[in-house]
Amino acid sequence: MGKAVRDSKTLTVLTIGRLRQSGLRPTRQRVELASLLFRDHDRHVTAESLHDEITKAGVKVSLATVYNTLHQFTQAGLLRQVIVDAARSYFDTNTGDHQHFFLEKEGLLIDIPGETIAVAGVPMPPPGLAVDRVDVVVRVKRAP
Amino acid sequence: MGKAVRDSKTLTVLTIGRLRQSGLRPTRQRVELASLLFRDHDRHVTAESLHDEITKAGVKVSLATVYNTLHQFTQAGLLRQVIVDAARSYFDTNTGDHQHFFLEKEGLLIDIPGETIAVAGVPMPPPGLAVDRVDVVVRVKRAP
DNA sequence: CTCACAGTTTAGAATTATTCTAAACTAGTT
């Protein structure tokens, strides 16, 4: 077995550890979803797309559980919710500081690394308010 | 009558002109909604909030028409849709280049003038795509 | 000024994403 190869049993063990560290009981559903989500980096999913994907992989998880899990993972800091479309919520496996390209027509999100874009001149918020974070969305279209 | 005072009849006439210029037939509903929206500057409304407001002003307009009108005004460039909340859509009467503070908990949007924030380093979009616009949302919380 | 019709409004039904509910299940302990 090659050094970079990680069999699914190993992945499962790692995933269970990760869930435990986040205070989440490693149920079958959570392990399956987490394995899928965190196998590769920088994934962007919607509840629907993730449910489709895991269902097609032959794993039975209800849509309600997918919603619950996405929110729990988000609360635990394993995911980040991305609000770019009025119609649906996206979740990003990249929780670090970064921004996005968004192609609305196709529901396509693409990460822009955190150091790439610099935002200067953010004014002081009105009294009583504090900046939580600054989101930049670069909306793109198919070129003409 | 003071020089800056604009009676409602004058407002109506101006509004009708504005709608005509945008290729929108000045129906009673559209004139009423436009008068309300563009009387003051920098308003942020949701379909629901605008419907409430106009209803309380004693004007009868259906919620469906409010939705239609908001979208038509947006298409005509009289409004700009602001996507900051997964739960509802905001519309902004300020269509120029500018950004926003957003206080999610209270659904509060505050304009940041266009020259205030500088965004540098936006990378080239992937081949075949062109930047449509860059949105910056400064998410704020009540200070601790 | 009146007609005719394309465009508009509307109530209510339909749709869509998401959340809720309460009953059945299961991981982790004892």
Place this chain on the structure above:
DNA sequence: AACTAGTTTAGAATAATTCTAAACTGTGAG
């Protein structure tokens, strides 16, 4: 093996938004 708190689930419920098809109204022609 039994217990229990936390979890999953199907299906109902909710909320924002869109659709539908019937009634209504600007507006340009005559």
